[in-house]
Amino acid sequence: MDGNEILLVNETIGIIGAGVLGRTLAGTFVECGFPGERLMVSYGGKPSTFESIKEAKLVENIADNNEICQRSTIIFIAVKPQALKELKCLPFTGSSLVVSCMAGISSVLLEEILGIDVFRIMPSGPDTIRKGKGIAAVYPQNYTLTEILSVLGLKAYELQDEEMMHTFTVGVCLPAAIMVADKKGLDMDYAIEAIEKEYADFEEIYIWAKNVIPDFDSDKEEKKYIEHMCTKGGITEAIVNSLNSGDTFLDALKKGIARSREISTSARLTL
Numbered sequence: 001m002d003g004n005e006i007l008l009v010n011e012t013i014g015i016i017g018a019g020v021l022g023r024t025l026a027g028t029f030v031e032c033g034f035p036g037e038r039l040m041v042s043y044g045g046k047p048s049t050f051e052s053i054k055e056a057k058l059v060e061n062i063a064d065n066n067e068i069c070q071r072s073t074i075i076f077i078a079v080k081p082q083a084l085k086e087l088k089c090l091p092f093t094g095s096s097l098v099v100s101c102m103a104g105i106s107s108v109l110l111e112e113i114l115g116i117d118v119f120r121i122m123p124s125g126p127d128t129i130r131k132g133k134g135i136a137a138v139y140p141q142n143y144t145l146t147e148i149l150s151v152l153g154l155k156a157y158e159l160q161d162e163e164m165m166h167t168f169t170v171g172v173c174l175p176a177a178i179m180v181a182d183k184k185g186l187d188m189d190y191a192i193e194a195i196e197k198e199y200a201d202f203e204e205i206y207i208w209a210k211n212v213i214p215d216f217d218s219d220k221e222e223k224k225y226i227e228h229m230c231t232k233g234g235i236t237e238a239i240v241n242s243l244n245s246g247d248t249f250l251d252a253l254k255k256g257i258a259r260s261r262e263i264s265t266s267a268r269l270t271l
């Protein structure tokens with residue numbers, strides 16, 4: 001038994017929402033040696049998602065949300081923000097560690113909707129997690145959660161102020177932003193220094209971002225990677241569009257932070 005298993009020896013893990021992120025977390029737990037019989041995942045019922053769960057060899061781990069709430073000691077919520085209201089009446093026990101991965105949903109709103117204290121994480125993209133190079137912001141600070149993330153190979157950044165989640169989110173969008181800015185020959189260092197004044201870990205995240213940019217064989221491949229990172233209406237898209245319109249790197253990052261706040265406000269209005 002290695003250190004990872006000792007840490008999680010008494011735990012049962014449930015992942016509500018076995019989509020892109022949820023499957024990556026589940027698959028990484030399995031790869032770390034976490035026993036499948038103590039890992040549960042749920043999904044919203046789409047046949048295409050079932051096929052992806054099957055491909056990820058997680059069919060035997062499928063459970064319903066009620067069972068996940070009743071049996072898990074650690075629960076990750078990895079649904080899209082708009083599905084949060086479907087989790088409203090679930091029987092969370094209050095003794096499990098519940099962790100939301102949802103971008104833009106504050107801990108106050110989570111408590112209002114789910115009626116329990118919920119920790120938040122903002123992980124970097126599934127590609128970085130799969131390569132063992134992931135990072136994640138954590139709010140509020142929690143030792144056990146930070147340790148669990150380290151089992152997954154994720155370096156945790158504990159935030160003192162939940163508002164910094166927006167800045168961290170821009171940090172995990174940096175790989176694509178750096179690639180675009182690099183091509184345009186933009187000065188990035190001064191922008192990082194400016195943001196670092198408000199969020200001290202930003203420079204470290206910038207270095208991380210430079211290190212996770214994959215090697216590409218062609219410009220076409222590079223362009224495809226950037227496009228793949230730009231979810232419509234998302235934060236990376238806001239930054240990349242800003243850079244393509246001629247903004248400085250600092251202005252583009254500020255637009256990314258503003259976009260994160262906007263997404264958060266509109267998510268609150270739909271719930």
Ligand SMILES: NC(=O)c1ccc[n+]([C@@H]2O[C@H](COP(=O)([O-])OP(=O)(O)OC[C@H]3O[C@@H](n4cnc5c(N)ncnc54)[C@H](OP(=O)(O)O)[C@@H]3O)[C@@H](O)[C@H]2O)c1
Nearest residue numbers: 017018019020021043044045046049078079080083102103
């Ligand atoms: N992907 C990323 O890079 C990333 C990074 C950081 C944070 N996040 C956050 O992670 C969350 C998930 O993102 P994603 O990209 O993984 O989205 P996704 O691929 O759409 O996954 C969401 C999953 O939730 C399932 N779901 C919907 N309603 C459900 C319910 N009532 N009970 C259980 N499962 C339900 C969906 O199942 P069906 O398909 O069957 O509807 C789907 O499998 C988002 O809130 C996002 O902000 C994502």
